[in-house]
Amino acid sequence: ETGVTQTPRHLVMGMTNKKSLKCEQHLGHNAMYWYKQSAKKPLELMFVYSLEERVENNSVPSRFSPECPNSSHLFLHLHTLQPEDSALYLCASSQVRGRDQPQHFGDGTRLSIL
Amino acid sequence: QQQVKQSPQSLIVQKGGISIINCAYENTAFDYFPWYQQFPGKGPALLIAIRPDVSEKKEGRFTISFNKSAKQFSLHIMDSQPGDSATYFCAASGNYGQNFVFGPGTRLSVLP
Numbered sequence: 544e545t546g547v548t549q550t551p552r553h554l555v556m557g558m559t560n561k562k563s564l565k566c567e568q569h570l571g572h573n574a575m576y577w578y579k580q581s582a583k584k585p586l587e588l589m590f591v592y593s594l595e596e597r598v599e600n601n602s603v604p605s606r607f608s609p610e611c612p613n614s615s616h617l618f619l620h621l622h623t624l625q626p627e628d629s630a631l632y633l634c635a636s637s638q639v640r641g642r643d644q645p646q647h648f649g650d651g652t653r654l655s656i657l
Numbered sequence: 658q659q660q661v662k663q664s665p666q667s668l669i670v671q672k673g674g675i676s677i678i679n680c681a682y683e684n685t686a687f688d689y690f691p692w693y694q695q696f697p698g699k700g701p702a703l704l705i706a707i708r709p710d711v712s713e714k715k716e717g718r719f720t721i722s723f724n725k726s727a728k729q730f731s732l733h734i735m736d737s738q739p740g741d742s743a744t745y746f747c748a749a750s751g752n753y754g755q756n757f758v759f760g761p762g763t764r765l766s767v768l769p
Contacts, residue, residue, distance in 0.1 A: 547700070583666070586701075586746065586759040599756070633700050642750035643689045643708075646757070648700030 546570065549634050549649035557657050558624055564652045566617040566634030572647070574640040575617045577609060580631040580651065592617060593640040621654075629656045659684060661749050663760030670767050676734040678763045680747035683728065687751040687758075692721065692732050695744045695762075704745070705732075737767045 547568045556562050568575065577589040591599035592611040606628075608620040617634055631651040637644035662681045670676045680690075691706035707714045707721040707730065714721045720733040734741055747760040 549700075583761060585661070585761045586757075588756055591756065635700070642756075643706075645691070645703045645706070648693075648702065650698065650700045 547634055547636055547647050547649035549632075549652050551652060552650065553653045553655075555655045555657060556621070556624065558626075560624075561620070561622040563621065564619040564632055564634075564654075566619075566649055568615055568617075568634075568636040568647070568649075570636055570638075570647060572636035572638050573614055574637045574644070575611060575614075576635040576637075576646065577617065577619055578633040578635060578648075580633055586633070590619075591640065598640065624654075624656045626656050629654055659758050661747055661758050661760040663747050663763060665763060666761070667764045668766070670737045670765065672737065672739060672767055672769050674737050674767075676732075676737045676741065676765055676767070678732045678745050678747070678765070679729065680731065680749075680760050681727075681729045682749050682758075684749070684751060685728070687749040689750045690721070690723065690730050691748050691757070692719075693746045693748065693759075695746065697743075701746060734765075737765075739767045739769050741765060742767050 550565045575592045579587040589603045590609040595611045610618040633651045634649045635646040637646045692704045693701035694704045695701040705716050709725045718735045723730045744762045744764045746762045748757045750757045
């Protein structure tokens with residue numbers, strides 16, 4: 544398998560549930576990202592990991608908790624979400640963290656909060 | 658200052674026509690401008706990128722035009738095809754930091 548793989552592709556959960564999104568990259572990259580994509584809004588950067596260390600957290604509510612156990616895997620743990628958290632969550636990776644580094648995106652997890 | 662404005666929100670073009678999407682920015686620290694293409698059900702994919710030291714970059718049917726003084730850049734798709742129907746995002750990054758700022762996207766529909 545190549546590229547960036549995200550699972551599950553779709554997730555429906557209640558506001559009191561706990562679930563996790565998984566991202567795996569097979570590109571040998573050292574930087575990984577979580578983005579939130581809502582309709583008609585710009586992609587919102589949520590978290591940045593470089594060499595498995597979280598280097599940025601863009602004021603994301605604590606109900607979102609990222610984890611990067613190694614350079615190939617990234618998780619987003621979800622708990623007590625709100626309806627406004629319904630969106631497409633995209634994972635991306637790049638060779639290194641840098642302003643001119645192409646980011647390779649997965650196909651996302653479509654999250655719906657009931 | 659960290660925003661990238663993009664227009665139009667949606668665009669309908671006949672097959673063979675030219676599609677033009679425009680972006681504008683305020684932050685003069687931006688110095689790298691990529692365009693991403695996203696098909697339904699897929700993640701965005703890098704299409705083409707430009708730096709401000711050139712005014713134009715062409716790759717096949719896709720061309721970026723860059724106007725540094727106006728702080729504007731645009732994507733031109735020549736001979737547009739139905740397979741080009743997708744959402745296009747412009748983005749910018751710069752030496753203020755290392756993250757991209759994305760525009761809100763343009764949904765392009767190319768009619769057969």
